[in-house]
Amino acid sequence: MFVIEAVGIDKTVQQSLQWVARGGKVVIVGLSQKIMALDMHEIVNKEVRIEGSFLYDRREFQDILKQLPALKPSLDQMVSLTAPLSEGVELFKRLAGMDETLLKVVLTD
DSSP: OEEEEOSOSHHHHHHHHHHSOTTOEEEEOOOSOSSOOOOHHHHHHTTOEEEEOOOOOHHHHHHHHHHHHHHHHHHHHHEEEEEEGGGHHHHHHHHHTTOTTOSEEEEEO
16 A cells, blocks of 8 residues: 655655555655655554655556545545635645644635
8 A cells, every 4th residue: 555645845755654554655745844854663663665756647647546536545535625716815724733633634615
């Protein structure tokens, strides 16, 4: 199994290392933070492979779309909250402030 890390900061890369299965792969596409510290014990003990990916082609995009149904349970766990768009400003402030209770927020109208 693999984890796609799309934010690119210390905290989310560390979470990806914790979530990935032993022998799994973390694919990092987020570019927010240029330099970061990684838990090498987590990487070595779990035998994690780390791969960077900058671009994708149509075939790769179609491949991941086919995998989405199997990934849905894992993706659902990442959503901390679904809220109306009217609460977006306040929730963005909480996310920007690194609120530990929020990982991903889905805004609806």
